[in-house]
Amino acid sequence: MRLFIAIQLSDEMKKVLVACMHDLKKQGVEGNYLPAQNLHLTLAFIGEYDDPAGVKRVIESVPLPPFRLSLSEKGNFGNLLWAGVKGNQKLKTYVKDLREALKEAGIPFDHDKFVPHITLVRKAAAKKPYEVHLGKAEMMVKKASLMKSEMKNGKVVYREM
Secondary structure (H helix, E strand, O other), rough: EEEEEEEEEEEHHHHHHHHHHHHOOOOOOOEEEEHHHHHEEEEEEEEEEEOHHHHHHHHOOOOOOOEEEEEEEEEEEEEEEEEOOOOHHHHHHHHHHHHHHHOOOOOEEEEEEOOOEEEEEEEEEEEEEEOOOOOEEEEEEOOOHHHHHEEOOOEEEEEEO
């Protein structure tokens, strides 16, 4: 099964992100927009792995200090558009500790540098220049979730385990 560890977003934050995506569509940006229910902040991408209980034990073993998550910047990795979050030391430290614990437990994960972002559009393309208008939103983060990615009726669905 395809697994990742993520922060689930509040409804308020999702509303702001959906408004941003609607605005991009109005400006003619095409691509694969993430459905609102799939919006999240990935902390560690594990990929195909058959021991979700082992991953859950790792998540439970790393204390997550509650912290405030605020939308701020926006950016892209090639044709992938994303919303960023304000620099957050508690988040960075938690991800470092979480990834260290995954490594010690022998659980494979993607070792890319952690750039906190929320994917909005994959394969984004536009015929004319556009602006990403990101509203303000923040939420308290109190937990990380083990998520499973699966195909349902030809669509990718993320589900908390």
